[in-house]
Amino acid sequence: MRSEAFQSWAHAHQVRIESALERILPESSAMPARLHEAMRYAVLAGGKRVRPLLALASGEIVDADAEKVMLAACSVELIHAYSLVHDDLPAMDDDVLRRGKPTCHVEYDEATALLVGDSLQSLAFETLSSPGLSGKRQVEMVRLLAKASGSRGMAGGQAMDLENVGKSLDLPELESMHIRKTGELIRASILLGAHCGEMEEEGLAKLDHYAKSIGLAFQVIDDVLDAESSTATLGKTAGKDQKDGKPTYVSLMGVRQAKRMADDLYDSAISALGCFGGKAERLRQMADFVVKRQF
Amino acid sequence: MRSEAFQSWAHAHQVRIESALERILPESSAMPARLHEAMRYAVLAGGKRVRPLLALASGEIVDADAEKVMLAACSVELIHAYSLVHDDLPAMDDDVLRRGKPTCHVEYDEATALLVGDSLQSLAFETLSSPGLSGKRQVEMVRLLAKASGSRGMAGGQAMDLENVGKSLDLPELESMHIRKTGELIRASILLGAHCGEMEEEGLAKLDHYAKSIGLAFQVIDDVLDAESSTATLGKTAGKDQKDGKPTYVSLMGVRQAKRMADDLYDSAISALGCFGGKAERLRQMADFVVKRQF
Numbered sequence: 001m002r003s004e005a006f007q008s009w010a011h012a013h014q015v016r017i018e019s020a021l022e023r024i025l026p027e028s029s030a031m032p033a034r035l036h037e038a039m040r041y042a043v044l045a046g047g048k049r050v051r052p053l054l055a056l057a058s059g060e061i062v063d064a065d066a067e068k069v070m071l072a073a074c075s076v077e078l079i080h081a082y083s084l085v086h087d088d089l090p091a092m093d094d095d096v097l098r099r100g101k102p103t104c105h106v107e108y109d110e111a112t113a114l115l116v117g118d119s120l121q122s123l124a125f126e127t128l129s130s131p132g133l134s135g136k137r138q139v140e141m142v143r144l145l146a147k148a149s150g151s152r153g154m155a156g157g158q159a160m161d162l163e164n165v166g167k168s169l170d171l172p173e174l175e176s177m178h179i180r181k182t183g184e185l186i187r188a189s190i191l192l193g194a195h196c197g198e199m200e201e202e203g204l205a206k207l208d209h210y211a212k213s214i215g216l217a218f219q220v221i222d223d224v225l226d227a228e229s230s231t232a233t234l235g236k237t238a239g240k241d242q243k244d245g246k247p248t249y250v251s252l253m254g255v256r257q258a259k260r261m262a263d264d265l266y267d268s269a270i271s272a273l274g275c276f277g278g279k280a281e282r283l284r285q286m287a288d289f290v291v292k293r294q295f
Numbered sequence: 296m297r298s299e300a301f302q303s304w305a306h307a308h309q310v311r312i313e314s315a316l317e318r319i320l321p322e323s324s325a326m327p328a329r330l331h332e333a334m335r336y337a338v339l340a341g342g343k344r345v346r347p348l349l350a351l352a353s354g355e356i357v358d359a360d361a362e363k364v365m366l367a368a369c370s371v372e373l374i375h376a377y378s379l380v381h382d383d384l385p386a387m388d389d390d391v392l393r394r395g396k397p398t399c400h401v402e403y404d405e406a407t408a409l410l411v412g413d414s415l416q417s418l419a420f421e422t423l424s425s426p427g428l429s430g431k432r433q434v435e436m437v438r439l440l441a442k443a444s445g446s447r448g449m450a451g452g453q454a455m456d457l458e459n460v461g462k463s464l465d466l467p468e469l470e471s472m473h474i475r476k477t478g479e480l481i482r483a484s485i486l487l488g489a490h491c492g493e494m495e496e497e498g499l500a501k502l503d504h505y506a507k508s509i510g511l512a513f514q515v516i517d518d519v520l521d522a523e524s525s526t527a528t529l530g531k532t533a534g535k536d537q538k539d540g541k542p543t544y545v546s547l548m549g550v551r552q553a554k555r556m557a558d559d560l561y562d563s564a565i566s567a568l569g570c571f572g573g574k575a576e577r578l579r580q581m582a583d584f585v586v587k588r589q590f
Contacts, residue, residue: 026446031471035446035454086413091384091405110386111457114409115450118381121413122445125420129438138434142424150417151321151330155410159330162406176326 006285010053017052018044020070021077024127038108038116039123043081045099050218050290051076051186055193057282058207062197068133072141072192075128079149080185082120085113087158121149128192137195144195148188157181161246169247175216182222183215190214190283206272210283213269218290220262223248224255225293266291301580305348312347313339315365316372319422333403333411334418338376340394345513345585346371346481350488352577353502357492363428367436367487370423374444375480377415380408382453416444423487432490439490443483452476456541464542470511477517478510485509485578501567505578508564513585515557518543519550520588561586 021043028037052073059069088095088103089110096106105113127133128142147153157180164177190211194204227250249258269287273280316338323332347368354364383390383398384405391401400408422428423437442448452475459472485506489499522545544553564582568575 030447032446032451032454032458034458035451039446082413086409089386089409091409112454114381114384114386115446115454115457117413118377118416118444119446119450121416122441122448122450126438126441126445129434129441134434139424139429139437142434142437143421146417146421146424149413150421151327151334151410151414152325153417155414155417156327156330159327159407159410162410163327163329 003285006282006289009282009285010289013053013056014049016070017049017056017073017077018046020074024071024074024078024123034108035112035115035119038104038112039119041107042085042104042113042116043078043120045101047099048293049077050286051080051189053289054186054189054214054283054286057286058190058193059196060282061203061207061276061279062194062199064193064196068135069193069196071127071130071133072196073189075124075145076185076189076192078120078124078127079145079154082117082124083154083158083185085120086117089113092158092162124149133196135196141192141195144191145188148184153180153184154182157184164247166245167247169252171252174247174249174252178216178219179212182219183212186215186218187211203275206275209272210269210287213265213272214287214290217262217265217269217287220249220258220265221291221293223250224258224262226250227255262291298580301577301584304577304580305584308348308351309344311365312344312351312368312372313341315369319366319369319373319418329403330407330410330414333399333407334414336402337380337399337408337411338373338415340396342394343588344372345581346375346484348584349481349484349509349578349581352581353485353488354491355577356498356502356571356574357489357494359488359491363430364488364491366422366425366428367491368484370419370440371480371484371487373415373419373422374440374449377412377419378449378453378480380415381412384408387453387457419444428491430491436487436490439486440483443479448475448479449477452479459542461540462542464547466547469542469544469547473511473514474507477514478507481510481513482506498570501570504567505564505582508560508567509582509585512557512560512564512582515544515553515560516586516588518545519553519557521545522550557586 025040025043026036028040030036055073055076056069059072084098085104087093088098089105096103101107103113104116108116124145125142128145129138149155151159157177160177161181169177187208190207191204194207199207226248249261253261266287270284273283320335320338321331323335325331350368350371351364379393380399382388383393384400391398396402398408399411403411419440420437423440424433428436444450446454452472455472456476464472482503485502486499489502494502521543544556548556561582565579568578
């Protein structure tokens with residue numbers, strides 16, 4: 001069960017993340033004003049902030065400097081936010097609702113939404129390379145995020161997802177797509193948090209196992225929620241994957257089996273954290289947060 | 296006049312740049328194959344490679360390591376290539392022809408073109424943060440390219456360009472847009488080249504002046520060529536800016552004055568190079584290449 005202490009930690013840090021993002025984003029008054037306003041609209045619309053929370057939780061293991069790990073956390077969230085803006089475009093998922101509000105291209109226009117996504121990606125790398133984050137691993141961190149975002153990571157997973165519409169996939173194919181589409185960026189969040197302090201290779205490998213399990217569990221649960229929830233609860237159009245003829249864990253194995261798979265991945269993630277003792281408590285709670293969430 | 300020696304240098308290095316880009320881009324056979332094929336289509340379609348040539352020419356001043364400066368040069372070209380793919384999309388300039396070939400979204404589809412651009416931007420930062428480029432300024436280089444690409448740089452200039460359609464601008468407003476839209480990335484090319492070696496602040500300031508002048512001259516000449524050339528010579532749809540009601544240097548001051556402005560900027564750029572003596576010969580020739588080009 002999620003503890004009250006975790007809930008209050010998560011809430012307090014969602015507020016801190018929001019305010020850090022607000023500082024990182026250019027002011028609406030700065031030229032070009034409409035683009036900057038649209039960037040703020042797309043990023044500051046709330047959301048669970050799962051990726052930055054994972055980065056912060058991972059930073060706790062290495063006693064990372066709070067300001068440094070916050071910059072790393074925000075850089076991942078900016079990549080995530082850009083991907084949502086582009087995914088919602090008519091040429092992609094053509095969605096009009098996100099977190100209960102009109103999507104960026106509906107609120108503004110398609111050209112602006114395109115540039116919002118492009119600019120948020122640049123801002124992610126600007127943030128990750130800022131002097132406030134200086135450390136011997138900073139270049140490596142940039143490279144990690146770039147690989148996780150690109151054609152062999154998130155964008156590649158998105159491409160595979162589009163190609164798969166109407167196709168029947170087997171489980172390994174579906175998994176291969178999701179590892180890229182959502183897994184790589186979740187993995188980057190967790191490793192970037194750890195890179196803000198000192199961690200040996202062995203610890204990083206354990207963390208990597210945790211990250212991969214949680215990343216996949218996150219997607220499995222997403223499919224379950226898409227199949228089971230209402231649009232109002234979800235804050236985005238529910239049942240859309242099924243309507244679009246996209247293969248999901250639910251369409252492949254049914255809701256019950258999919259939930260079981262998520263539970264197994266959760267167990268595997270938790271056991272990988274054993275070597276970190278009490279320092280990984282927040283990451284354990286985050287696993288719980290990801291797998292047991294309702295929205 | 297452009298010397299034969301310069302022409303042979305430029306040609307040889309265009310070939311080297313092409314082959315470096317070919318190595319940096321994922322193979323078409325790597326999954327997702329269609330995305331990777333489209334990325335290669337968008338980048339390996341030739342082109343003048345002005346930005347990477349500027350980086351290489353700037354690297355000559357500081358005797359930069361050839362492989363390092365090539366990676367920096369390619370990272371800028373990848374940003375440029377991504378911007379062309381996105382600019383050509385129907386929601387933006389809606390262009391069907393680029394370098395005499397169908398644009399990326401025409402040859403593939405809109406969703407793929409969107410992801411091609413997104414992935415090329417990630418690849419640019421992956422390239423700039425690669426171990427092959429290690430040096431004490433590498434993080435600063437990433438930050439320079441990120442700022443030049445984002446909402447206060449190239450993407451911001453593109454947003455201003457879209458907002459300006461059908462509006463009457465004065466010269467400072469037009470200049471402010473172009474400094475962002477093309478100037479910042481050209482400046483980044485030149486500074487990144489210099490950062491691959493050692494250069495004092497004073498030298499960097501001179502180089503910056505050269506870069507800003509050349510960047511603006513490049514755009515002025517672009518407007519002149521768009522007004523004067525045929526589609527066949529240009530390899531893209533000619534006269535398009537005028538047709539789209541976009542303000543240009545030509546529409547504001549006429550062809551003769553625009554050419555004169557480009558010449559003045561050229562003179563200013565050349566005089567900024569004085570302190571570098573013979574080492575800046577290639578950058579002088581590049582100024583010539585940019586201002587005196589026919590396509």
